[in-house]
Every structure is written in C-alpha cells, then in structure tokens.
Amino acid sequence: MINIIVQPLGINVPINEGETLHDGLERSGISIETPCGGTGVCGGCRVWAQDPSKIPPTLHSDISTREEAEGLRLACMAVPIDDTTILLEENYVYAHGECSDGQILSGKREDEKERELHPVDLPAVRVATLSEASGTEENSENTAEVFQMYHDRSPKPIDLHLWKASYTPKGVAIDIGTTTMVTSLVNLETGKILASESCLNPQVIHGHDVLSRIQYASTLEGLSEMASLVQNKLNELIDNLCSNSGSSTKEIVDITIGANTTMLQLAASIDPSPLGHLPFDVDIKSSCNYPADRFGLHVNPQAQVYIPPVMHAFVGSDITAGLLLCPEFFDDTKSVLYLDMGTNGEICLNVKGNRLTTSTAAGPAFEGMGLSSGMRAKDGAVQKVILDGSSMIFHVIGHKEPKGICGSGIVDFVAALLGAGFINPSGRLAAINNRNDSTRSQFGLSNSQQGASNNQFGASNSQFGASNSQSGASNRQSGESNSKLGVSNRQYGSSNNQSEALNNQSEAPNNKNYSFELLQFKGDKKPHETIVCNRETPSPVSELDGQPVFYFGKKAHLSQKDIRQIQLAKGAVRTGIDLMLETAGISCRDLDCIYIAGGFGYHLSPVNMEKIGLLPEHAAEKVIFCGNASIDGSLQLLRNGSKRIFIEGALKNMEHLQLADSPRFMEMFVTNLNFPNMDQPS
Template identity: 30%
Template sequence: MVTVLFLPEGTSVRVAAGTTILEAARAAGITIDSPCNGAVVCGKCAVTLPPQDLERVVEKGAHQLSPEERGRGQVLACAAEVHGDIAVLVAEGQSLRDLKIASQGESATVQLAPHITKEYMPERGVTRVYGGGYLLSEEDGDTAKESFGVVVDIGTTTLVVSLVDLAKGSELAAASALNPQSRHAQDVLSRIKIGSEPRGLEKLRSGVIGEINRLIDQVASAAEIGRNRVYEVIFSGNTCMLHLAAGVDPASLGKYPYLSTLACAAWIPAAGTGIDIAPEGLIYLPPIISGYIGADITAGLQAVRLHESEETVLFVDIGTNGEMALCRNGKIWATSTAAGPAFEGMNIRYGMRAGEGAIERCSVSADGSLELRTIAGTEAVGICGSGLMDIVAELVAHKVIGRNGKFVEPDHPALSPKLAERLVERDGRPVFLLTDNVWLSQKDVRQVQLAKGAIRAGVEFLLREAAVPASELKQVLIAGSFGFHLTAESLTTIGLLPAATAGRIRFVGNTAKSGGEAFLLNHEVRREMSELVEQVQVVELANCTDFDRVFVEALSF
C-alpha cells in the first residue's frame, strides 16, 4: 500500500501500489476533471508532483503534455501509476468547487394545486398527509402549514436543488453543485457504459444521491425547516440521469432503438432511492419524450408553454446533448444531437468549467485590441464555454478565422496589426494568444465547429420536418445553465443558429428547474404534459439519409 496526499486540501488516501493518481483521487473524494474518463486522450487531468516524487510514479501512454509542462513536474493523473508515497498538487479551479451555475429560469404561472396536501384533524390532534388524495402518513399536532417539496435538476455536469413551500407556492432556497458522476465520466455515453454494470451503476447512483441529500440539507437549513417536512421530490433531468439516480440499468439507452426501461410519469418511494426526506416521501419522475429527449425538456416545454404558442417557436437546450423542439400551429417536433463536451470547455486546450479565472466574455475593439472578462475578475487561467463561443465569434467577425474554420495567415490584408501579432505558433502549430499563458488552437476551433454543426444540423432537420423556413421563426428560446451565459450575437455569428433568427433570440434560463417547480405545485400539469409528450413527433437524426451532408454544411462559419 502507498499513501497519496492531495494538496491544497490536505486529504490523504491509502491505495494499492499501481493505482493511478486519478483512481486515488476518486477514492479520496477529490474531483480532478477527466473528460475522457481515464482513456489518456484529453490531457485535462494534469497535476503537479514535487521533483523527489516523480520517480515514484510510472506513466502509461501519456503524450499530451509539453516538455515545458513536464519540466514543471506535471503528469497526467489518469496515466500516472503510484509506486510510492507521494504528494499531489491539484491546480486551483481543477477541483471545480466554485462553479458559476444558473439556477433561475422563466416559468408560466400555475394554479396552486400540489400533489401533496395536508389536513389537520382537531378531534384526534393529528395531521394527515396525502399524496394525490391517498393517505401517506399521520403526524402528531397541527403541521398543516408545514408542507414542502424539492425540485432537483440533475444535469450531466451540474445539480441544482430548489426548496418550495407547497402551501404558499414560493421558492424558499436554492443550491447547486457539480454532479459527482463527472469524476467518473463527463458524457452520457460513458456513464451508460459504466452504469450497465452493477458495481458501476451503484457507484454512479450513490454518488449523485449523496450530493442531492447534501444539497437538500443545505436548502432546508437555509429555510430553517426539518427534512421530515419535505414530502415530494421532482427529478428533472435527461433520461440517462433519471435512470442512474433511480438505480435503473441504463444499458438500453446505449443501443438501438434507445428505449427507456424506467417507468416515467410515475412515483417511486424516496426511501428506496436513499433520498433522505419524510419517511413516506415520494419522488416523481416526469414524462419523457424519448431515450434522448428527457424530463428536463418536458419541464422546459411546460415552463415556456411552448404548445400554447400561436407563433412558430424554436426551443433549444444547449449543452453536451443539444435537445430542441419546434412548435408550429400547436404541433411539436423534437430531436436531440450529440454536440459533445466543447460547450462545457472540454476537449479545448485551455478549456475549463465556469469557475474562477475562466474567460467568460471576449470582445475586439475597432483598433483590434482584445478585451477579456473572467469569472471573479481574476487572472485568466482558462476558457469556459460562453467565453469560447464569444472568442470564436469575435475572431470570425474580425476575419482571424475563415469560413472554413482555419486561422488566416498573420500577413492577411484584412487583419489588423494588433490581431495579427496574436497569431503565433506553439509547438509548431498556429494558435491565437488570448494572454501569455492562455491561447486558442486550431484544434479548439475545430471542436467548436463540430459542436455547433451538430446543433445546427438538428435545427435544420426540425425546420425541414415541419416545412418551416428559418425566416418564419418568431422566437428562438435558448434554455439551460450554459445557454444562459451566451450572447445572441455569438450564436448567429458562428452559425449555430440561422442568420434569419437575429433579433428573435431570447434566453429563458434553467427551465428544467422552473418547469419542475410547476410539476411540484400543480398536479394537473403532470397529466397535461404526459398527454403532450405522446403527441410530440420525434425526429430521429440517425434515420435521416442525408444527415452527413447537412452536418458538413453546418460546419462552416
């Protein structure tokens, strides 16, 4: 056995010799970003060791680090096997503790008619708790006004928990955190693979349930209420996240025809999942549209009341999975695209989550000078998703990046001198310097092209299926925690959305949470949305014969 000490947390763990630093970190509860889940291909999990400890690790296939990085004592956590006691410095920001997560979203007003109701019986001195009219439990004394529920937005990357007073219909507190499943895999497909094995499923389930319990405790403490007065939890998330949180094998989502094995639009006992609320508490799983269009989108459609719109409206939740719906004359089409993790800052050389020091805004002045804004106003250490979109959009608009996605030559006549001097080479390849220590590479631009091309292709097929020209769209609603931080200009400049949508784009925030609150506050909404999802026409992009052609066309800026 060997000891691995993680700094600056000061947490240590004993592991078997030959264990990788990444595996040791997971055993110690230390989060090190590893988008490729230890496949030694992304290069994101670099950590630093003291010189005397380098000889106590053996690396396997680690080739993503530069000579300069190796000279600073850096190794890839997923590739470095530990064969002696070592200390490991996890870079600031890599532990992902202080993420900037959007928790607010637009929501239509609903009548207060919750599934959970209470009735005080003065003749017996007890309060009855009902779920949908059925008796769940009895409590001593008059607790009729103490009735609360929770909405959990289970995102692939983040968790948002909202505590709601069911008697008054108001939100009392909200809290957010990183989804701990990110320690094991960043994307949905990797989690399906892990969760298809009993041990892997339990690891992913217990991790997310533990963090949800911690967040529920946090909001309950903030509102000064007991957890035993929380009677219902709404799980709002994509279909895979619901499977994992409920402890249901997600294997069927990873193979055609991508069907859910989890019964949604249904309740399960909270105690059976490990969620720590009232003993007879319930978890409601909202209806889903398909294996890859989940309850988060159903909640989003409810939040913006898309089906009631008299206009032609496009709803897009931008993230690792680009889920979208189009409404015209009361009819809805929906699809999902695999945009990949670039929008989360992953697969990007200096990409990072939306934490302190991440570049989140970029603009180019008339003279070509660069203006950058970082989260918390600190020195730039990386680029988060919104910053990445801004940067690429500005470089496209100022001719630094051509329509084909390639950097132009520094002597290009359309290029201002100040921008030209930022086009340099690193490791023999062209990059654009943002600061002396952070830059955008040609490979990074390619990742943005692939991500935005996937979403644009999904939009084009929805428009085609509905026989709607882009010019007919009266509104484009951008949902999601990531989408909330974007700018409309960047979306049309890079071509993620058609140019015809300029001036019609509105950001609606975290509708997975706000729509989930509507489920919590009005039981009729659940029936209504269950009926609606049965009418949605799912557009399966895998069955579209010319998808490749449309996707390639969508890559251009």
C-alpha cells in the same frame, strides 16, 4: 508499495506497484475528474510530478514537450515507479472536505422572457387532519390528531405518522443536470420559494458526458457509487434548504425531478446500460410517482416523487418541464423552436400543432470541457469576449490572472476571432484572407506567424471524421450507432498520428512574446479584470508543437484542436436544427420565436451564436432566453398539479426524429462544420 505525497492537500497516499495515480488516489478519497471516463483521450486529469523521472511520461497531444519535461502527467495513465510528490490542479474532489469547485453563473438577462410565478392553484398534495377532511369535530381534547396526505395520484389518503400540527406541507423541485444540480424548496400552501441551492454534479469525476457515466455504471459497484454520489449530494442540498428556511425535512411531502434519462436512472439506482445501445430502452417510468426512498431522499417517509413525461431515451423530463415555460410551443397557430444548450443538445419544434423532438451529442466543448484551457465558471475564467474595433476585450471572473475560458465565453471568443480574421470559415486559425489584411496589421499578426497550411489545418472530411468510423459514433463508442449525432471519443482526444506530432515542438511564448494590459471593468455586481489586446499589443498568435495557438493569458490559450472541437459541437447542434426545420418544411424565417434554455444557453449572445453558425441566419432576433427551464418548469409542476395533467396530454403526439436516418444527415453535418463567411453579406 509506492508513497505519493499529494499537494496542496499535504497527505501521503500509498500506491500499489503498477497502479495508476487515478486509481490509487481514488482509493484514498481523492477523485480527479476524468471527462472521458479515464480512457486517456481527453487530457483532463492533469497532475504535476515534482520529479518527472519518478513517473514515466503519458503521451498526449495536449501535453507539449516542455510540459512533459516539467512533469505534467495524466492521472488515468500515469504509473509511478518510485516515491515522489505530485501537485493537483483544480480538477479534484477530496472526500474528507477539500474540493475544487466552480460557481453556477446566475442572474437575470435584460432580454430574458418575463415569467410570473403563480401561487398554488390545484396542488397535487395537501395535508389535513382526519377531522378536517371529514368535516367533523374531535370528540375529546385528549384525542390525538391524525394527519393525512391527499395526493392527486393516490386513490386513498395516506397517514402521516411523523407530522406535527406546527408543520406546513412543502415540496422540492430538483434539476439534475449532467454538469450541475439545482434545488428549490417551496411552501405548497402559498407557492412561495423558501430557499434554493445549487452545486456541480459530483458524478463529473467519472466523465463529463452521459456515455462515460453509462460505461462507468455498467457494473454493480459502479452503479452503486454513481447513485450514492448524486443521492448524497441531493440530501446535502435538501438539508441546506431546510436549514436556511427554518424548515424540517419531515415537512417535505412532494418532489418533482427534471433530468435527462441517464441522470434519472442513476439517481434511482437503475442500470443505465440499456440507454447505451440499441434499442435504447428507458427503464424508468415517467408521468408517475415514486416513493421518495426510491431515490434515497431523506424527507418525509410518505413523500412522493413525480417524474414528468420522458419523450425519448435522449429527451428526458428536464426538457418536458422546460417546455412549460414556453406557452407558444403549445399554440397550434405558431411555429416555435426550443433548444436546450447542454452536453446533449435537445431540440423540440412545434409547427402549427405538429411537434417534433430530437437530440444531438454536442459534447462538453461549449461548457469549457475538453479544451486546452477550458474550465468552469470560477475565478480566472474568461466569461465574455467583445470585439470592439481593433481591440479584443476579455472579461475575467474575479481579480485573478486569466487561467482559461468557461462555456459562456467560448461562443463570444470564436465570434471575435472570426470577426478579427484570426479564424477563417474552414476553422483554420491565423489564416487571414485578403479582406482582413487591415485586421492583420491592427492585431499585429505577420504573415510568418500564420504558419498553417491547408494540408495541416484544412477542414477536410477525413479530418473531421466524416466517415462512419470517426463522425457517426459506433455502437461500441457512443451506444447509438449513427442514429445519434454522437461524436466519438475523438471528440475529446487525438489520434495516434496527432500524438506523434509531439516530436516537433516549439517553445510556448513567454511574457516577452506576449504582453497584455490589465484594466478594471465594472460589472453589475462586482468588478472583473479585463484583458485588452489591441494594435499596440504584440501578437497573441504563436505556435505550440507546430500548431498555431491564440494566447489570452500567460498560459491560457485556444489551440487549433480546440477550434475543431468547437466546430464539431456547433456542427452537431446546427445539423439537428436544420434537419428539424427541413423535415417540417419550414425555414428559420418562418419561426415565430426560438427559446433557448439551459445554464449554458442562458449566458450566450444570440448575435454571436448566429455569427459562428450555431444558429441559422435571421435567428438572433427571434431568440428568447428562458434560463434554467428545467428547474422553473419543475417548480410549476410542484405548485400546480393541473400542469402535470396538461403536459402529459400535450406531449402524447410528440414525434421523435432520428437524425441519422436522413440521407442528408452527413452532408449537412460536414457543411455545418464550417463557420459562416463574414465577407459575404447575410
């Protein structure tokens, strides 16, 4: 037995000989996030060994020679050989109370579409006494009142044995996202929101994407653990909702859930394995009700859970609920695109009554995961980047030194690097063309610092995996063959050839190589630190392991590999959009509007989305943000039972587009890996 002292928790954890740190820590209640599911490819489960000699190196392209010597290891691969002390990064959850959490960025955009929250019109659920329902009066004061629940899907009233006269019927709207979970408590008589709670999805410790979680839940033990994680967290959120509003959980009689199909089945303890391989069967029924205990929810025993229609194995009830916020989508005189910007990248299109849907495996890069310095939205995360003349300004959450970048800042960052000439259209970092010679001098970038040859960073088909073995995910890797635009495990990690490049390392810049100025920036609610890189600042471009990296903090950087991951993600989404429009026989100019939903999409700049090629030309002016449409749509379904009838009928003729069935799929995908050429006028 090997003893590991775990800091900053200050506890001792026994590890079996030959056991990985990840498995040993997991047994002790310490769960380290493994975005790739613990396969050793993403580099996300970082830990530091106080004595590096006690834990052999875990070779990975994201670990430099210097970091390896300083003790950086990957928990899923690290096997200790002697007693030692390790330091955890902010990527763990401790079952006994300690955890590392991020915040859910929220707020209201100036350009967000206004939505009026209507009171209950035709509630799906109402509660009445037996005498009220029958129109009679009680015969005796001693006669106990009998409360019954009348549900639009139940042919008979349901007795509420635990109901009290002081209770008011309430409902909970739930959004179970791959990354975050949001809940809202509603008074079903008035439609008023009484409280809201949100948190990170605790399942992230077993993978940031649905395919990793499907794989983890493929055993009975894995399924039980994944179901318990989400059910326990939902019950915790519901308890908080009731505590904050002075309500009882026994008052909750109606629940709606918006989620992708994998999250739905895991929440209901249904094996998600059929979603991971052909023919992609969905085993959870939708457009119907379930008893609340099917999802392990501690509410009124007679409470019902409504699951909105599921359009396809990869287009879940969260998208259905979100479409309710877009009335134009159901207008047969208009053409409307709906895009949910998350790890799955669902897309819906209405062209004058002809409706299509599809999904793309965008992966977690746009949410900050799988990148060298990617992180969640919390103190130290860059959340916004602005290119202002010869200055590049980074807005950082809180008052801490920048540690990395979260999803809301990545699109801005890449757009700024393109505009400043640090990235060329092929995605090569620090390859500035003739047009940007002035930019090179403004930002202090010398020719010797470019250092990237076409062979090393060129956007060749083989590098991006244009072959089936690298780009189209195989049945074994993504569960959807080439029929889903899944990026294989290489989306997170590197090939063996890339790992071997560790032999040629160079030291990362220290403070003398890269200095930055900290300024105060007044945000809407609280000040943020801002880093300004300008012509007086030494160049932020340096080399790490023979590849160029852009430093935006003492250790925080964006690497060439990171840019490739972003290209893969934006190429996947853009290809889905282009094929949808092409199939419908229209162009972006023909669209009346573009709705962008999702917690990630909510904080994006449409202009920068177009600049990096995530959206087609002429799209920015058509964008309407609708925030977390899943939770807002679920609220509508909770308040108004007629909305359930409407959405079920409206989506009956929705056609699913299988992207990779198109002969133009791979051609368009490879083309869309490139960034737009900013030299050419649009």
